[in-house]
Amino acid sequence: EKGGYDWFMRKEIYEQPRAVADTLLGRYDENSRLVLDEIRISENELRSIDKIVIIACGTAFYAGMVAKYAIEHWTRIPCEVELASEFRYRDPIVGPTTLVVAISQSGETADTLMAIRHAQEQKARVLAVCNTNGSTIPREADAVIYTHAGPEIGVASTKGFLTQLVACYLLGLYLAQVRGTKFGDEIAATMAELQAMPAAITEVLEAIEPVLDLAGEFADAPSVLFLGRHVGYPVALEGALKLKELAYIHAEGFAAGELKHGPIALLEEALPVFAVVPPKGRDQLHAKVLSNLQEVRARGARTIVLAEHDDTDVVPYADVLIRLPRVSTLLQPLVATVPLQVFACELATRKGHDVDQPRNLAKSVTVE
Ligand code: M6R
Secondary structure, eight states: OOTTOSSHHHHHHHTHHHHHHHHHTTSBOTTSOBOOGGGOSOHHHHHHOOEEEEEEOHHHHHHHHHHHHHHHHHHOOOEEEEEHHHHGGGOOOOOTTEEEEEEESSSOOHHHHHHHHHHHHTTOEEEEEESSTTOHHHHHSSEEEEOOOOOOOSSSOSHHHHHHHHHHHHHHHHHHHHHTSSOHHHHHHHHHHHHTHHHHHHHHHHTOHHHHHHHHHTTTOSEEEEEEOTTHHHHHHHHHHHHHHHHOOEEEEEEGGGGGGTGGGGOOTTOEEEEEOOOOOSSSHHHHHHHHHHHHHHTTOEEEEEEETTOOTTGGGOSEEEEEOOOOGGGTHHHHHHHHHHHHHHHHHHTTOOSSSOTTOOSSOOOO
């Protein structure tokens, strides 16, 4: 059942190229049109939406953070992301022209379920991004995009997360197609990039050896920090969450630009700091992250840098370099998250923890 792996989690990490391919399957037709039949919300209704609110918990929330960047960029529809457990307690402004997107691997998370019920009371349309067929959240939602990752057994979400990202990218492109905010050829280019993702993730997994060694090196670290900007920020949060859940190590993810506003005080000799470096683009993100890294190094912390394979600018800032395939900025979480999953799994294994069943955690949290 574990397919020769020591943990379900490791099996599920290695299943990710297949899982991502399955999320994409059948969703782009021979006429270069995205087809999300199961959406069941008419194109007219989708054109009248003036706000998107994404609600989710834990790892699914981080998928939502990435989705916000992509959806706003592609559709120009204002998009908020909110923790499901906070949503209904603050009297949120939602109505008939709001699309609420609930992301949940299990489809049974009570916080998320209560949040969508609240949204429906306010007449919002609810779309679920879910992995579990027939579970409560997609049953109660108006529409669903299934991620088709297959059962996820490990308590720590891995393929669930990557496939949620893909489903959200598909949703963003679909809305752009319906509303005409992106030309067909632009959508086609992004779809081609998505179709190439299973191979890119495989590439990351085939070169994972140095990450396994890293887990040995940092097994006794009392604390680990993760930095990222833009969509690298939720990746940093996800890397930290995996480490907390599995290795029971204090870990925090930061938006790298926030470092100087406080967390920089935490930096000290030998503290491991992971950083996700965005691809070099027209904006200044890449240079900004390098300057953040310089600050980190100047204080004696150890930097573990995830960057594109041919990015030579990062070399002086990296104690350890983890190479990633070349992908566009918005899709980078699909490759950048994988080494962080493997790192947490390996570190927890070395510490002798039960990776599939971490202490105090349940696979789906069915109480508020
Ligand atoms: O089933 P869901 O996606 O609704 O679950 C949400 C969170 O409980 C879940 O992602 C949790 O944070 C995981 N243990 C993360 O690895």
